[in-house]
Amino acid sequence: MAKDNKKEPLPPDEPELDRRKTSILGTVVYEYIATGEPVGSATLTQKYNLGVSPATVRAEMAALEDEGYLDQPHTSAGRVPSDRGYRYYVDRLIQPEVIGVEERELIRTEIHRARTQLDSAVDHASHVLSNLTRNIAFAVVPRLDNQTYRHLQLIWVNPHRVHVVLVTDLGIAAQTTIDTSSEVDPDQLTRACNNLNAQLAGRSLHDIDVRLLEELTRETPLPADLVHALAGLFTMRDKAEVERRLFAGGANNLLDQQEFRDFRTLRAILELLEEQQTLYRWLQESLQHEGATVSIGHELGSADMNECSVVTIPYKVGDRNAGALGVLGPRRMQYARLLSLVGHVADSLSALFQNEPQP
Amino acid sequence: MAKDNKKEPLPPDEPELDRRKTSILGTVVYEYIATGEPVGSATLTQKYNLGVSPATVRAEMAALEDEGYLDQPHTSAGRVPSDRGYRYYVDRLIQPEVIGVEERELIRTEIHRARTQLDSAVDHASHVLSNLTRNIAFAVVPRLDNQTYRHLQLIWVNPHRVHVVLVTDLGIAAQTTIDTSSEVDPDQLTRACNNLNAQLAGRSLHDIDVRLLEELTRETPLPADLVHALAGLFTMRDKAEVERRLFAGGANNLLDQQEFRDFRTLRAILELLEEQQTLYRWLQESLQHEGATVSIGHELGSADMNECSVVTIPYKVGDRNAGALGVLGPRRMQYARLLSLVGHVADSLSALFQNEPQP
DNA sequence: TTTTAGCAGTCAACACATGAGAGTGCTAAT
DNA sequence: ATTAGCACTCTCATGTGTTGACTGCTAAAA
Known part of the structure; x- marks a missing residue:
């Protein structure tokens, strides 16, 4: 259910803090997330019932700072x-x-409004997430692995060009145009296509590779480069294709956040959105884990992103992680809320993709 | 050739300025575009050989200001x-x-690198434009009107759902998923599909409407709602579909421009990119004109966009305007360069779509 | 009549000083 | 071990010159 939030690997020697430190640290984080202002000892004791005086809190905060849990923007x-x-x-x-x-x-x-198109569903998931979180959201369409073959359509365009549309149990899952060096005969193409459909329907795409395709088209031969291109499509090796299937949006929300009043950060993020590679990588990494992954500040590995955090989570097709989505926001994000939200969106997507086979 | 730049309608009573005023106005615009600094009389006479003293220039500038051609941020x-x-x-x-x-x-x-996919070509056109201009670029895929029918594929998903892929001379031009209220028989679907393909191949999509489809499917009947949905696809009435076919990018370039250091403007633009409707409208308007359209500052009709300008231009499929692209940048943009660039990109796209039929 | 030099006036931008406010660390008392 | 009290520190907002750029105006020159 994606609820057992597993996050970044803990620093192996992360010690446990005593009860009072824990309570103070938690309150500071909570208050800072809520207000965005550095929180002082007086504020803390007034707003929250800690049962100790500001002076004690000060001492504990100083200790927490020594241990690296808190920072002080400046002395006062x-x-x-x-x-x-x-x-x-x-x-x-x-x-x-x-x-x-x-x-x-x-x-x-x-999500269901857009269920008729695979891409749309993911796009909408990203949209609704960015609207609810008021942050940047991004999502990638499911890998083909876990989908099952339903239908392949090879459409003859001209002797050297063929359009390919692959339909799986989830919908139109991939499409491309292939240029062949040798000529293709339209009838031959149709026959090969029918043949493949007859043989492959219901099969998991996971099992389909070049060898199998070559074998199945022995009696209804196709140009070698076409077969290879098809195999490439099935295994999603075509990188350019992959990129187009990443959806991201919500950049306008950035400006609400006070931490993005800094143009360096802002530019870094806009560039991130533009190039998409990094977003894509984060999502791929998320596929390796069960449940949500949280990356905080420097953990993102870029100095320009030190004021940001990212929450990612995979969703499932069948019983395996197939795609992922995430939210990028200020380090001072509402982690509790965001974790719940991404979890819920991921669950909804998973459910959609589970139910798809029946109308 | 999109070179005869026709722009926004002139104010009907736009007078002609005398030679010296013209020269001074032109130089001020040129210099301001180059430097971004308000230009004074001294700078002007030093950098450009105007043949008059700063005092004279001052007098002329004051006159130009009275007539509304120049502004003065503040007295000094x-x-x-x-x-x-x-x-x-x-x-x-x-x-x-x-x-x-x-x-x-x-x-x-x-543009040619991506020629195999209709969407990609337009996407790449937008990308290259935003990179060359260092501004935001956007583009919309061609209308279906001028394309010619090549192939329709109706793919049976389940008794109540059909995937549709429409291939024209330009490539995969549209696709969607249709839910039908009455049941569809797979064989029946195939027969209808073959029938349509036989009858419609080579025909201009312009000519295809509900009546024609109903007529052609009389012998190979299909559910009424399916036929209507198909007609809707051909005439591109499905708005949601249209939106997905608008490409925009280059927001990261914004931050280079000093005029976008203002968060109001920045936010307005990011929201514009997010909602896409306005961009789409601009491009649709551009379709009505030959050559480039320039909209400057307040002409864009939004107070938040007063510091921006937009250049749009249509491109052709066959002999009619079918799609359009544009650039959004600071009002202080390099109009001469941008006009040439959008013109060239539009020409390249037009050329691509002209040549497509033959390999 | 048109152009120009000279000059006083205006305003943004910058540097600097000053004071208020918030919050700390330290120390002595509880 | 905790707390009250206090001196100290630093940011931020505000105010005050000072500088520099550019103007408009006027009177002289072309």
């Missing part, structure tokens, strides 16, 4: 969580936020 | 072109900039 400011502080919060302190029924409903309907 | 600043000043410059003073051979070559190869 309050404390701000460090990456490590957020990490501790996310790994141990966070409690999942309950998503309101109307939001759950919105997610479901938005 | 130089002059800046007003919308009207830019308009006069674009309409009368501009001389087309010659595009370097390596840039022309880049455009051609980028």
